[in-house]
Amino acid sequence: xxxxxxxxxVMMIPVLLGVSLxxxxxxxxxxxxxxxxILGDTASEAEVEALREEMxxxxxxxxxxxxxxxxxxxxxxxxxxxVTGRPVITExxxxxxxxxxxxxxxVIVSVLIGIPTGIISATKQxxxxxxxAMIFALLGVSMPNFxxxxxxxxxxxxxxxWLPASGFYGPSYWILPALTIGTGTAxxxxxxxxxxxLEVIRQDYIRTARAKxxxxxxxxxxxxxxxxxxxxxxxxGLQFGRGLGGAILTESIFSIPGLGKLMVDSIKARNYxxxxxxxxxxxVMFSFINLLVDILYxxxxxxxxxxxxxxx
Amino acid sequence: MNELRxxxxxPESDRMVRRKKSQLRETWRRMLKNKASLVGLTIIVxxxxxxxxxxxxxxxxxxxxxxxxxxxxxxxxxxxxTDNFGRDILSRIIYGARISLQIGLISVxxxxxxxxxxxxxxxxxxxxxxxxxxxxxxxxLAIPNIVLAISISAALGPGLVNAMIAVGIGTVPIYxxxxxxxxxxxxxxxxxxxxxxxxxxxxxxLLRHILPNAMAPIIVQATLGVATAILAAAGLSFIGLGIQxxxxxxxxxxxxxxxxxxxxxxxxxxxxxxxxxxxxALNLLGDGxxxxxxxxxxx
Amino acid sequence: MNNATPLLHxxxxxxxxxxxxxxxxxVNGVDLVMKKGETLxxxxxxxxxxxxxxxxxxxxxxxxxxxxxxxxxxxxGHDLVxxxxxxxxxxxxxxxxxxxxxxxxxxxxxxTIGDQISEVIRLHDRLSRSEAxxxxxRMLELVGIPADRMGxxxxxxxxxxxxxxVIAIALVCNPLLLIADEPTTALDxxxxxxxxxxxxxxxxxxxxxxxxxxxxxxxxxxxxxxxAIMYAGEIVExxxxxxxxxxxxxxxxxGLFGSIPKIDVRERRLKPIPGLMPDPTHLPxxxxxxxxxxxxxxxxxxxxxENVLLYGDHFAKCYYAEDGLQ
Numbered sequence: 001x002x003x004x005x006x007x008x009x010v011m012m013i014p015v016l017l018g019v020s021l022x023x024x025x026x027x028x029x030x031x032x033x034x035x036x037x038i039l040g041d042t043a044s045e046a047e048v049e050a051l052r053e054e055m056x057x058x059x060x061x062x063x064x065x066x067x068x069x070x071x072x073x074x075x076x077x078x079x080x081x082x083v084t085g086r087p088v089i090t091e092x093x094x095x096x097x098x099x100x101x102x103x104x105x106x107v108i109v110s111v112l113i114g115i116p117t118g119i120i121s122a123t124k125q126x127x128x129x130x131x132x133a134m135i136f137a138l139l140g141v142s143m144p145n146f147x148x149x150x151x152x153x154x155x156x157x158x159x160x161x162w163l164p165a166s167g168f169y170g171p172s173y174w175i176l177p178a179l180t181i182g183t184g185t186a187x188x189x190x191x192x193x194x195x196x197x198l199e200v201i202r203q204d205y206i207r208t209a210r211a212k213x214x215x216x217x218x219x220x221x222x223x224x225x226x227x228x229x230x231x232x233x234x235x236x237g238l239q240f241g242r243g244l245g246g247a248i249l250t251e252s253i254f255s256i257p258g259l260g261k262l263m264v265d266s267i268k269a270r271n272y273x274x275x276x277x278x279x280x281x282x283x284v285m286f287s288f289i290n291l292l293v294d295i296l297y298x299x300x301x302x303x304x305x306x307x308x309x310x311x312x
Numbered sequence: 313m314n315e316l317r318x319x320x321x322x323p324e325s326d327r328m329v330r331r332k333k334s335q336l337r338e339t340w341r342r343m344l345k346n347k348a349s350l351v352g353l354t355i356i357v358x359x360x361x362x363x364x365x366x367x368x369x370x371x372x373x374x375x376x377x378x379x380x381x382x383x384x385x386x387x388x389x390x391x392x393x394t395d396n397f398g399r400d401i402l403s404r405i406i407y408g409a410r411i412s413l414q415i416g417l418i419s420v421x422x423x424x425x426x427x428x429x430x431x432x433x434x435x436x437x438x439x440x441x442x443x444x445x446x447x448x449x450x451x452x453l454a455i456p457n458i459v460l461a462i463s464i465s466a467a468l469g470p471g472l473v474n475a476m477i478a479v480g481i482g483t484v485p486i487y488x489x490x491x492x493x494x495x496x497x498x499x500x501x502x503x504x505x506x507x508x509x510x511x512x513x514x515x516x517x518l519l520r521h522i523l524p525n526a527m528a529p530i531i532v533q534a535t536l537g538v539a540t541a542i543l544a545a546a547g548l549s550f551i552g553l554g555i556q557x558x559x560x561x562x563x564x565x566x567x568x569x570x571x572x573x574x575x576x577x578x579x580x581x582x583x584x585x586x587x588x589x590x591x592x593a594l595n596l597l598g599d600g601x602x603x604x605x606x607x608x609x610x611x
Numbered sequence: 612m613n614n615a616t617p618l619l620h621x622x623x624x625x626x627x628x629x630x631x632x633x634x635x636x637x638v639n640g641v642d643l644v645m646k647k648g649e650t651l652x653x654x655x656x657x658x659x660x661x662x663x664x665x666x667x668x669x670x671x672x673x674x675x676x677x678x679x680x681x682x683x684x685x686x687x688g689h690d691l692v693x694x695x696x697x698x699x700x701x702x703x704x705x706x707x708x709x710x711x712x713x714x715x716x717x718x719x720x721x722x723t724i725g726d727q728i729s730e731v732i733r734l735h736d737r738l739s740r741s742e743a744x745x746x747x748x749r750m751l752e753l754v755g756i757p758a759d760r761m762g763x764x765x766x767x768x769x770x771x772x773x774x775x776x777v778i779a780i781a782l783v784c785n786p787l788l789l790i791a792d793e794p795t796t797a798l799d800x801x802x803x804x805x806x807x808x809x810x811x812x813x814x815x816x817x818x819x820x821x822x823x824x825x826x827x828x829x830x831x832x833x834x835x836x837x838x839a840i841m842y843a844g845e846i847v848e849x850x851x852x853x854x855x856x857x858x859x860x861x862x863x864x865x866g867l868f869g870s871i872p873k874i875d876v877r878e879r880r881l882k883p884i885p886g887l888m889p890d891p892t893h894l895p896x897x898x899x900x901x902x903x904x905x906x907x908x909x910x911x912x913x914x915x916x917e918n919v920l921l922y923g924d925h926f927a928k929c930y931y932a933e934d935g936l937q
Contacts (some may be wrong), residue, residue, distance in 0.1 A: 014447070015447075015450050015451055015454050017455065018448070018450070018451030018454075019445070019451050019454050019455060022452070022455075023455075023463060026463060026464060026467040027467060029467065030466070030467045030468075030469075031469060055447055061414075061447065080400060138592060138595055138596065138599075139588070139592060141591075141595060142539070142588050142589075142591035142592035142595055143584075143588050143591075144543050144546055144547065144566075144584060144587050144588065144591075145562075146547060146550045146551075146566065146586030147545075147566055147580065147583075147588070148584075149586070150566065150570060150573055150580045151580075151581065151584065153573060154573055154577045154580075154581075158574055158577075160647055185404070200675075203716060204711055204713060204716035204717045205716060205717055205719040205720070207671060207711065207717075208711065208717045208718065208719070208777070208780070209454055209719065209730075210671055210703065211669055211671060211703055211704060211708065211709045211711075212703065212704035212730060212731040212734060212780065213700040213701060213702070213703035213704035213705055213731070213734050213735060214700070214704075214730065214734060215700060216696070223719050223722075223842075226721045226722070227719070227720065227721055230721075241456040242456060242458075244456055244459070245456035245458035245459050246458070247456065248458065248459065248462065248551070249458075249547055249550060249551060253570075264551050264552075266550060267462070267466045267551070267552075267553065271427065275463065275466055279455060279459055279463045282456065283453070283455045283459075284452045286454060286455070286456055287454050300721070301500075301720075301721065302720070302721055302766070303720060303764070303765040303766045345631075
């Protein structure tokens with residue numbers, strides 16, 4: 001098992017190098033001169049040229065990329081923000097915990113809603129509960145979460161005055177943003193849980209469990225759910241990634257000082273080192289979460305677990 | 313008792329042949345039986361109709377400003393009210409259908425074309441080609457979808473076409489995987505072997521023999537993909553990338569109306585509802601299509 | 612227990628499934644009697660309703676779409692049909708057990724086999740966790756699997772071994788009746804004999820009655836006392852092994868025997884029964900076998916034949932049963 005984890009970590013390296021190359025290339029070909037951007041319109045052509053030389057912008061693509069990579073790997077240096085002049089990594093690390101908290105809250109909300117709803121829907125297939133749950137789930141999947149955020153603000157902050165509309169200072173501030181991101185994810189998890197449970201419920205071993213005289217609740221919660229959870233774990237992992245992405249839009253709606261808002265602000269200000277670093281950072285986090293999910297997956301499914309045991 | 317099975321086997325294969333022949337009609341029949349997907353189809357046809365005949369249906373032009381009529385609540389003259397420039401929101405939503413459906417279809421087209429050919433080549437050639445392509449797909453998959461679309465969009469700059477490209481490229485990994493998986497299964501079947509034996513060339517085999525047989529999952533994914541693409545594009549416009557005002561794109565309308573939500577809820581409510589209804593309908597249709605094309609998955 | 616009451620008496624059982632495509636009449640008036648200690652062979656083609664009959668006895672018909680519409684299932688004199696879910700749970704795995712067709716899918720892939728055997732013990736015996744585990748271990752050894760494999764998962768076992776585990780689960784609580792639904796069809800031919808022998812030995816040792824569902828007439832001849840032939844949801848012929856094999860009265864049973872290759876007579880062609888089993892959503896009028904029957908007459912086409920009682924318990928559902936066929 002340890003070797004499996006190690007091998008997966010090693011396999012992440014080329015993927016992340018690829019991500020850095022893709023993002024660097026995209027930003028490299030972005031129209032607009034960073035030196036001009038920093039100095040503003042009033043600077044002379046000579047000043048701009050001097051800064052270009054200083055920043056190494058006149059070097060070839062390969063030279064620039066390998067310099068970026070070398071700094072990133074050796075010192076965790078992802079460049080300097082054009083706007084604040086601070087290291088990009090510092091800005092990201094300062095903002096990330098907020099985003100992580102938001103993503104985690106929304107995943108927790110969606111698991112708490114999604115799994116029980118999915119189980120009940122599956123066991124009472126085609127019942128009124130099931131039909132309602134499926135309609136709501138489909139609506140949840142279909143709702144743009146930035147719009148949902150606005151509607152939640154209109155209803156709960158502006159009209160009812162129950163919850164704050166912006167900021168991120170404590171639990172009461174967390175509710176609306178977590179709901180905004182969590183609804184879509186809850187809907188996806190509900191749908192996945194339902195279909196996974198339906199698939200499992202008609203398996204022969206469920207009949208075996210019933211033939212033993214086991215009660216329906218234990219059949220569902222022990223025999224069925226344990227098997228159904230395996231694909232659900234993957235979906236939860238993917239939803240975590242979606243949560244990170246969803247945070248970008250949601251944070252700017254609720255003025256939450258997280259990584260997402262930093263990125264949106266940086267895109268607007270054409271602050272490319274921050275955008276580049278932010279995407280790279282999100283990709284790293286996303287890859288780690290996927291790794292974690294795969295390990296959990298291996299623990300949940302003895303078939304996979306023993307496969308690795310045999311191999312290592 | 314093998315004999316019992318043997319005489320059952322013959323009519324079974326007979327049935328298979330009949331099933332193949334009328335697969336299209338059968339799919340259509342199952343679609344019609346599924347009320348949910350019919351509802352979805354109807355809503356989409358309605359939106360498409362709105363998009364095509366916007367000039368005739370919309371009560372006002374999407375850019376007709378009347379500053380004295382700004383922020384009107386929904387009324388008989390303006391069913392969904394007016395925005396900060398006094399533009400009729402209903403008309404802008406009707407014209408917006410044009411933009412959104414266009415974005416949805418074209419970016420899925422880009423995604424299917426690029427991702428599909430990558431996936432098909434990877435699966436067909438296998439080995440080194442497969443490895444190289446799939447590692448590249450892994451790289452794209454390491455970036456969450458919306459983040460990928462945002463960064464491409466940030467790099468390309470704003471605009472309708474750039475938004476389509478950004479959203480389209482964002483979906484490439486999905487189609488590459490779906491197509492690769494289905495080509496892999498079809499590729500091993502005998503009729504492909506047969507085509508190769510009579511000397512058919514690779515592109516011909518791929519296009520004429522393999523792709524049509526791998527179509528079902530691609531169609532389903534593409535239908536659901538249009539929904540995701542519309543959402544992603546609206547998201548891009550919402551944070552100021554993608555489509556720019558005054559183009560009546562739904563996401564852009566939300567973005568522009570955002571600052572007025574304190575007093576004028578209707579400006580953001582209706583464009584969002586339009587997005588939701590479209591996505592909802594596409595999802596219903598996609599689910600229905602999946603059930604109809606592959607009844608084994610139906611539950 | 613009173614020896615005069617049969618262990619199992621199924622009376623006029625009807626089961627139907629309601630689907631989008633129509634109503635499937637899976638079981639149409641099945642009558643069956645099993646005495647204590649007896650082995651009954653339930654024989655028929657795929658789709659004849661054998662498994663549905665077996666599942667109804669355990670009340671495990673998936674509902675919806677399935678439903679017992681009428682009939683009685685007297686187990687040791689008590690009708691199981693009106694039993695509450697809770698009461699029925701005490702019967703399952705305890706008094707009546709079932710072995711399913713495919714051992715590859717019958718065991719839960721994420722639980723150890725030790726857990727899966729102990730589970731049924733814990734449900735029906737008042738034993739502590741460790742006592743149950745001990746009993747499970749002994750049962751595992753009884754079916755020929757070493758005790759140190761208790762902690763392993765199903766995927767670590769071969770098909771034959773899995774079926775042994777399934778047998779252990781079915782027999783560990785000493786049931787009165789064991790229903791074995793084609794227990795060997797999914798296994799290699801070489802394993803089949805071993806598993807059958809194991810079942811037969813354990814069964815005699817424990818004094819368990821067995822209903823063996825199969826379409827292998829050879830197996831029936833080897834281990835069954837009585838035989839019931841099922842066609843389109845009905846028992847068309849029933850009797851002792853001797854009677855049914857040597858004094859066959861129903862044309863369908865005749866057909867079944869005719870389609871087995873005989874080792875001593877080299878025939879140029881096998882004689883399959885012509886035609887197909889009727890579509891259970893549209894059963895033919897009259898005798899459901901009439902479209903395939905070589906002896907069919909006008910009467911057969913219009914009116915369903917009743918059971919014709921022959922020698923002893925032997926009966927056949929055919930107008931011409933008494934005349935013998937030929």
